Amino acid sequence: YLVLIHLPNEIPTRFSSSTFVTFLHSAQINLNVESYKTSENLRRFQPAVRGCYFEHERKLKFFKSYTKSHCDYECMTNFTLEQCGCVKFSMPRTPETPVCDLDKIECYTEAINRWPENEEVPCDCYPPCNDIKYLAKVIRNTEAKQVGSYG
Numbered sequence: 110y111l112v113l114i115h116l117p118n119e120i121p122t123r124f125s126s127s128t129f130v131t132f133l134h135s136a137q138i139n140l141n142v143e144s145y146k147t148s149e150n151l152r153r154f155q156p157a158v159r160g161c162y163f164e165h166e167r168k169l170k171f172f173k174s175y176t177k178s179h180c181d182y183e184c185m186t187n188f189t190l191e192q193c194g195c196v197k198f199s200m201p202r203t204p205e206t207p208v209c210d211l212d213k214i215e216c217y218t219e220a221i222n223r224w225p226e227n228e229e230v231p232c233d234c235y236p237p238c239n240d241i242k243y244l245a246k247v248i249r250n251t252e253a254k255q256v257g258s259y260g
Contacts, residue, residue, distance in 0.1 A: 114140070114243040114245050115178070115243070116176070116241060116243075118173075118174045118176070119174075119176050119178055119179065120172075120179075120182075136247050137247070137248050138245050138246065138247055138248070139245070139246045139247075139248045140243060140244070140245050141243070141244040141245075141246075142241060142242070142243055142244075143241070143242045143244065144240070144241050144242075145236075145237075145238070145239060145240045145241075145242075146238075146239050147159070147161055147163070147238035147239060151238070156233070156235055157233065157235075159238070160235055160236075161235045161236050161237060161238035161240075162175060162235050162236075162237055162238060163237075163238045163239070164237070164238075164239065167180070167233075167235075169183055170183060170201075171183055171186075171201035171202075172201075175237060176237060176240075177234050177235065177236045177237070180232060180234035181232070181234050182200075182201065183201065184224070184232035184234060185200075185220075185221060185224045186200040186201055186202070188220055188223075188224045189217050189220040189221060189224070190202075190206065192216065192217075192219075192220040192223075193209060193213050193216040193217050193220055194207060195207040195208055195209035195210075195213055195217070196208060196209060196217070197209055197217045197221075
């Protein structure tokens with residue numbers, strides 16, 4: 110199983126914190142929470158200098174709240190649209206945006222894989238200045254014991 114851990118205001122994406130738990134095993138997951146709060150004194154600096162966005166500094170087209178993963182997802186979508194002329198059916202889009210047909214699978218798969226190192230679509234996706242991150246780690250993954258029969 111893939112366990113995705115994200116904030117309530119985020120949709121789970123490939124950018125969410127995740128960990129694997131194997132089938133027919135019980136697992137203990139160590140979950141650490143990190144909280145970041147940036148001083149208001151840094152507002153006078155541009156986001157590129159301070160490396161983060163304060164709330165309401167960056168608006169996204171498809172998401173109500175700004176998070177780095179939402180920004181990354183929109184950027185990847187824009188890159189895919191630019192490269193293929195369409196987006197994968199699961200990507201955010203406007204009603205006018207073409208959805209890729211089966212003959213474009215190779216194109217959007219290549220675009221998604223190439224996206225992280227692209228220079229063609231500037232994204233400037235910095236983390237929020239005030240943020241909470243969940244860091245999950247499987248610390249024990251042992252074979253599950255059957256405690257009863259069902260059926």
